Amino acid sequence: xxxxxxxxxxxxxxxxxxxxxxxxxxxxxxxxxxxxxxxxxxxxxxxxxxxxxxxxxxxxxxxxxxxxxxxxxxxxxxxxxxxxxxxxxxxxxxxxxxxxxxxxxxxxxxxxxxxxxxxxxxxxxxxxxxxxxxxxxxxxxxxxxxxxxxxxxxxxxxxxxxxxxxxxxxxxxxxxxxxxxxxxxxxxxxxxxxxxxxxxxxxxxxxxxxxxxxxxxxxxxxxxxxxxxxxxxxxxxxxxxxxxxxxxxxxxxxxxxxxxxxxxxxxxxxxxxxxxxxxxxxxxxxxxxxxxxxxxxxxxxxxxxxxxxxxxxxxxxxxxxxxxxxxxxxxxxxxxxxxxxxxxxxxxxx
Numbered sequence: 163x164x165x166x167x168x169x170x171x172x173x174x175x176x177x178x179x180x181x182x183x184x185x186x187x188x189x190x191x192x193x194x195x196x197x198x199x200x201x202x203x204x205x206x207x208x209x210x211x212x213x214x215x216x217x218x219x220x221x222x223x224x225x226x227x228x229x230x231x232x233x234x235x236x237x238x239x240x241x242x243x244x245x246x247x248x249x250x251x252x253x254x255x256x257x258x259x260x261x262x263x264x265x266x267x268x269x270x271x272x273x274x275x276x277x278x279x280x281x282x283x284x285x286x287x288x289x290x291x292x293x294x295x296x297x298x299x300x301x302x303x304x305x306x307x308x309x310x311x312x313x314x315x316x317x318x319x320x321x322x323x324x325x326x327x328x329x330x331x332x333x334x335x336x337x338x339x340x341x342x343x344x345x346x347x348x349x350x351x352x353x354x355x356x357x358x359x360x361x362x363x364x365x366x367x368x369x370x371x372x373x374x375x376x377x378x379x380x381x382x383x384x385x386x387x388x389x390x391x392x393x394x395x396x397x398x399x400x401x402x403x404x405x406x407x408x409x410x411x412x413x414x415x416x417x418x419x420x421x422x423x424x425x426x427x428x429x430x431x432x433x434x435x436x437x438x439x440x441x442x443x444x445x446x447x448x449x450x451x452x453x454x455x456x457x458x459x460x461x462x463x464x465x466x467x468x469x470x471x472x473x474x475x476x477x478x479x480x481x482x483x484x485x486x487x488x489x490x491x492x493x494x495x496x497x498x499x500x501x502x503x504x505x506x507x508x509x510x511x512x
Contacts, residue, residue, distance in 0.1 A: 218311070222469045225309040225330075225384065226482045232306065232331060232382050233476040235273035245366040246381075249333055249351030250412055250419045252358055259414030264288050266333050266351055266422045267307060267410035274306060288413045292324040300411040301325035307410050311468030313388040315405040326409035330387075332465075334380040335423030336498050340463045341455070342419050348499045350381060350478065351423050359416075369478070373501045376478035380497050383424050383475040386431070386466035394438040400451040401458045420462045426498040428464040430473060431487040465494075 239247050247269035255262050264285050271280045280299050284290045292300040301318040308314070309330035318325040336349025342359040345352055350367045358364040372379050387404045396403040412418040434457060441448040448454055465485075467473035472487045475497075485494075496502065 218470060221310040222474065222484065225311060225467070225469070226474050226484075228306045228309065229331065229382050229384075229474050229476040230480070230482050231274065232270065233478075233480045233482070235270040236381060237480060238273035239269060240369060245368040246350055248354035248366045249335065249339075249423050250353045251355040252353050252416075253355055254357045259289070261357055261416040261418070262289050262414055263353075263355065263357075263412065263418065265410060265412035265418075267304075267329060267412075274304075279304075288411070291411060292326070292413060296325055298325055300409075300413065301327060303327045304329075304410065307331060309384055309467065309474075312384070312386060313468060315387070319406050319409065321406060321409075322414075324414075326411055326413075328387075328408045329410040329422070330385055330408065331382050332385050332408070332422055332424035333382055334498055335419070335425040335463065336500070337425060337495050338427045338459075338463065339423040339425040340417065340420040340427075340459050342417060344459075345419070346425075348501065349423070349425065350379065350500060353419050357416075367500065371500060372478055374496070374499065374503065377481065378497065379478045379500050381476045381478045381480075383465040384467040384469075384473040385424060385464075386433075386468055386473075388468065389433045389461060391434040391437045392461050395434070395441075395454060395457075398438050400438075400454045404461075407462060423463070424465050425463040426465075426491070426495040428460040429487075429491055430464075430485060430489055430494060431466040432460060432464040433466075434461055 236246050247266045248264070250263045250265050252261055252263035254260055268283060268285070268288070268291075271283055280302060283299055292298050295301070296318070303317050304327060307327070307329035308317075312330040314328050314330070317328045319328060333351030334349040335351055336346045338344060338346045339349070339352070342353055345360060347360070347364060350372070352364060353359055354364050354366055356362055369376065385408055387408065389404055392401070393403060395401050407421060409418070409421045412421040436443040444457070446453070465473050465475070469484075472485050472489075474482060474484055476482045
């Protein structure tokens with residue numbers, strides 16, 4: 163006769179049948195498993211936005227710290243030289259590239275914590291800094307020149323067998339910084355030297371020239387490299403890809419001031435509103451790259467960022483603020499000009 167009984171031995175529940183033990187394994191039913199999975203999914207859904215928000219906040223804070231360091235470096239330069247650095251000090255050479263220069267971000271190197279990495283920078287012959295391939299000084303990727311929220315495809319980038327590091331930031335070029343022939347030269351950074359435009363031998367700006375007040379004038383701001391619509395025009399060779407914009411050494415080329423300055427020509431966080439195949443939506447006919455020049459100027463000079471809702475800026479007094487992307491264009495223009503009598507401009511920051 164088969165005996166069946168339940169017994170507890172050594173804390174283990176077992177069934178004795180014909181002298182043999184069969185452990186009883188406790189498990190989940192299908193319904194219980196589905197309930198657990200649903201609860202876990204709900205928790206993940208609740209936590210993900212918080213994690214994303216925390217990461218976004220951390221990136222914004224890190225970016226603000228970088229801008230603060232840039233502002234302190236610019237003031238260090240001002241203390242030593244009596245002016246802020248030139249946006250791009252240019253001269254004309256006999257051999258190509260004809261226009262060569264030393265950029266704002268090159269001048270700041272000795273005043274940054276990691277400036278010793280490039281202590282042998284050649285300011286007299288700037289093109290020599292691009293010798294050496296990926297080991298060239300110009301190829302150096304400098305962390306303080308980068309925003310963690312900026313989408314940069316390649317860094318450094320290769321241009322005509324030379325390599326250049328990219329920056330996410332630009333100095334305040336006023337109400338218009340690009341094309342340099344059309345620059346208003348009413349901000350804090352522009353071309354200087356014998357090949358400067360729109361006039362030769364333009365001088366750098368001193369604090370005493372900021373008559374609107376240092377706390378009402380932008381010193382540095384962010385640049386965004388993300389604009390899918392703009393890239394469709396670059397693919398048709400109507401403009402240069404944004405992947406190559408923001409070369410902090412800005413050495414060779416007449417229009418390289420666009421790499422290191424930004425302006426109020428376009429609204430904050432401006433992106434091209436149409437792709438190449440939809441260029442009929444543009445104001446005016448877009449039949450060639452020449453017609454596209456105004457949109458290129460708008461996009462290359464636009465302040466913007468990968469942060470939701472706005473962009474960080476450092477003011478000329480060294481403070482850092484977050485500008486809401488809904489800021490009126492007239493207010494942005496007032497913050498970018500240094501001597502327009504806008505000392506009482508009201509503007510909102512986060």
